[in-house]
Amino acid sequence: MSGNACVNGGCVLSNKPNISDAEWQVMHVIWERQPVTAQAIIAALDEQVDWSGATIKTMLHRLVKKKVLRYQREGNRYLYRARVERSESLRQESQSFLDRVFGGEAAPLLAHFVQSGDLTEAEIETLRKLLEQAGGDS
Amino acid sequence: MSGNACVNGGCVLSNKPNISDAEWQVMHVIWERQPVTAQAIIAALDEQVDWSGATIKTMLHRLVKKKVLRYQREGNRYLYRARVERSESLRQESQSFLDRVFGGEAAPLLAHFVQSGDLTEAEIETLRKLLEQAGGDS
DNA sequence: TAAATACATTTACGTCTGTAAACGATTGAT
DNA sequence: ATCAATCGTTTACAGACGTAAATGTATTTA
Numbered sequence A, B: 001m002s003g004n005a006c007v008n009g010g011c012v013l014s015n016k017p018n019i020s021d022a023e024w025q026v027m028h029v030i031w032e033r034q035p036v037t038a039q040a041i042i043a044a045l046d047e048q049v050d051w052s053g054a055t056i057k058t059m060l061h062r063l064v065k066k067k068v069l070r071y072q073r074e075g076n077r078y079l080y081r082a083r084v085e086r087s088e089s090l091r092q093e094s095q096s097f098l099d100r101v102f103g104g105e106a107a108p109l110l111a112h113f114v115q116s117g118d119l120t121e122a123e124i125e126t127l128r129k130l131l132e133q134a135g136g137d138s
Numbered sequence C: 001t002a003a004a005t006a007c008a009t010t011t012a013c014g015t016c017t018g019t020a021a022a023c024g025a026t027t028g029a030t
Numbered sequence D: 001a002t003c004a005a006t007c008g009t010t011t012a013c014a015g016a017c018g019t020a021a022a023t024g025t026a027t028t029t030a
Helices: A021-033 A038-046 A053-065 A086-102 A106-115 A121-137 B021-033 B038-046 B053-065 B086-102 B106-115 B121-137
Strands: A004-007 A010-013 A069-074 A077-082 B004-007 B010-013 B069-074 B077-082
Touching (some): A021 A038, A021 A053, A021 B086, A038 A077, A086 B021, A086 B106, A106 B121, A121 B106, A121 B121, B021 B077, B021 B086, B086 B106
Antiparallel strands (some): A004 A010
């Protein structure tokens, strides 16, 4: 995914923390249940993916290094918490996706998803209202 | 981005070709102007990014290897063409993004972009119509 | 207190990616 | 025909990622 700038045959992280594919799965669990132990995270993910506990611990470690997570010792184990807000991460990742794949054009992206047909009637209604608000503002 | 499954300490490509961040930039140019030479691609990208020609050639090479591009010799140089349709790539990448970041929920994603406020009045109108169609279908 | 258990930390390894220089082949010009 | 310019191919390298085993450390149990 995005977020790294490279020079001189090497790559460095950009200012914004970038959460990898697999790491997003971990973050979803953490945002939902924080503060949470590695155990609980592993248990929660066990229903969704097929990773060994060691793998998830590696991710936790990397997320801490990236300053996306922080932890608090609690006896033997850690309690993990997010250091970045879910909404902010969504925003950044969405913007990066929009730029990368849709060249920054929000309308085609929206059209794409609206036409994908995954929306329920209620969702459509909600969006209609949101669109009205968006229209009124300008 | 997504698309690789790993086993045994190694990673292998999944069935779907995955286009990296930087590669998307190249692909946008190609979809717009194909068939197109490396020269033209490099020239077009020169206005947008700060990569050396060599870098872009590497990407072209990798995209060919990934079977995202094909080429046709034309004397000394190649004419590059996409082997995958833009719309199909958008679809796949969008789906993967939706799953990864929004847990597969299209409505929150759409709400997010509608509220981002980047839409013009005309775009809002267009989307309103699309929503009506989407609603009528179900 | 010693052994077993449960955690976290370190090490590992192959692939992908960003970035580009070096090298080889082909073509155009003199 | 040879030299220079052009274009594609190979090689390079460091960081990120997916995946996980091995190792070290602290806690619980016998």
